[in-house]
Amino acid sequence: MQIPTYATREDVKNALDSKATARNDGQIDRALAAATDSINGLCHRTFYPQVGTRSWDWPTATGGRAWRLWLDDNELISLTSLTSGGRTIDLADVLLEPNASGPPYTRLELNLSGSSSLGGGPTRQRDITAVGLYGYRDDVTTVGTHTGLNGSATTLVVDAATSAAVGVGSLLRLGDERLIVTGRSMHDTGQTLAGAVDQQVKTLGIPVADGSQFAETETILVDTERMRIDEIAGNTLIVRRAWDGSANAPHEAGAHVYAPRALRVTRGAVGTTAAVHSAGSVLRWDPPSLVRQLAIAEAVTGQAFEASGGARMLRSGEGSSERTRDSGALQALRDATYTAHGRKARSRAV
Incomplete structure (x- = not known):
């Protein structure tokens, strides 16, 4: 499946002041794809929205509450339908959490005052199926x-x-x-x-x-x-x-x-x-601004790395301190992006 990148070819070309050729366009596209994969790995999440159908075991199979489902890395932006044990769950009975800060939503719960319930299938395996928009946020600009x-x-x-x-x-x-x-x-x-x-x-x-x-x-x-x-x-x-x-x-x-x-x-x-x-x-x-900025920086670095055959050449008058400063600035941007948007470890509550 082809996926979007967190910055565009034109963003990187403007940063590099690079002229259009088929050769450097290919280099930039590869660097952007690698940058997008790197950011997903750094932040332990996928930022772009994608429509999908995903399934989970009934939560009591892993010691969880019968009315709560942790989504883990299947973060939700919005929910279209939910079934459990072959039965359709009324979305009015579904609470997406955390409601104060989501999306992304990291768990869903059934309203305990409602009549819906999870489970009831022939086995616990893949008892729950959710159709929705998965990802970090669906921020768009006309x-x-x-x-x-x-x-x-x-x-x-x-x-x-x-x-x-x-x-x-x-x-x-x-x-x-x-x-x-x-x-x-x-x-x-x-x-x-x-x-x-x-x-x-x-x-x-x-x-x-x-x-x-x-x-x-x-x-x-x-x-x-x-x-x-x-x-x-x-x-x-x-x-x-x-x-x-x-x-x-x-x-x-x-x-x-x-x-x-x-x-x-x-x-x-x-x-x-x-x-x-x-x-x-x-x-x-639109990806988060820090994510976009990091994608441009990673792609610029990756394109230069490929163009130099894997060895960054020092510019005239440049020494090891300049190289250290460059790498330190990129690492600081990575740290800032992870702090703002990285998916942190959590303790599973039961």
Whole structure:
């Protein structure tokens, strides 16, 4: 199963000031996958949400209370259905705990004033089955809109805001379906240059027909030159020229403007099912800020490690103290992430 990463390829490239090539994109993707696995191991939990069906033995089989089920590493964000002994449990009788701080919820209990009960199956094994959304939290941000998607398409066309706000590795939600962004390609924005642009580096104002059709930080392509939008003033885009390894070039009035708004996506990700979607909002899942920052730092370190063949070269004038300081800063970020979000050991109460 393909999983999202806790930072995007674009996050790491910006941190490295790395230009786009198929080679370094692959290195970054591997480093991000490794960083995500490392963070899961460090914190003893999985942060991204996933729809699933999971089963447990009746708790009295392990000396527990008949009305309490510890979820252990199967932390819940929300519960869709619960059965025990082949009987459906009324969700009104289910208490997700700890209610003061969850999600994530680490146990569920039956309301002792209700009529529901656990157990009753032919054996204690896998007597209880819960369908729900598992993970740490389902924090999402509406990042823009899309043009619609049929049940099998793997390319999602989005607007400027979404293009600027998502990257390779992002986990998106359209309705009840979740999708993972696996690539981005240029798509005609329908906009053209409102005037000619010379090739001088100092020429940073790019006139377009309608500046409202773009977003800050979005990358655009005119002819063979890529530019990053730093600011928008009316119908003028204030850009960084020759972005992402491209070269300055002159452009004629009327030249078409492209942007990476065609997203290649994995459909029906993290336990969901592919569906038909009419044009609507795009929601992006957001990991905790410390988790995202650590993922970027781990991926930067991992990419540099791979690029150097496993040996980090000292920069000019650098000594062992600089290397120690670098590793110490990364370890401090790991410690802070674990303190804030790590799943701590608990004593099982019976």
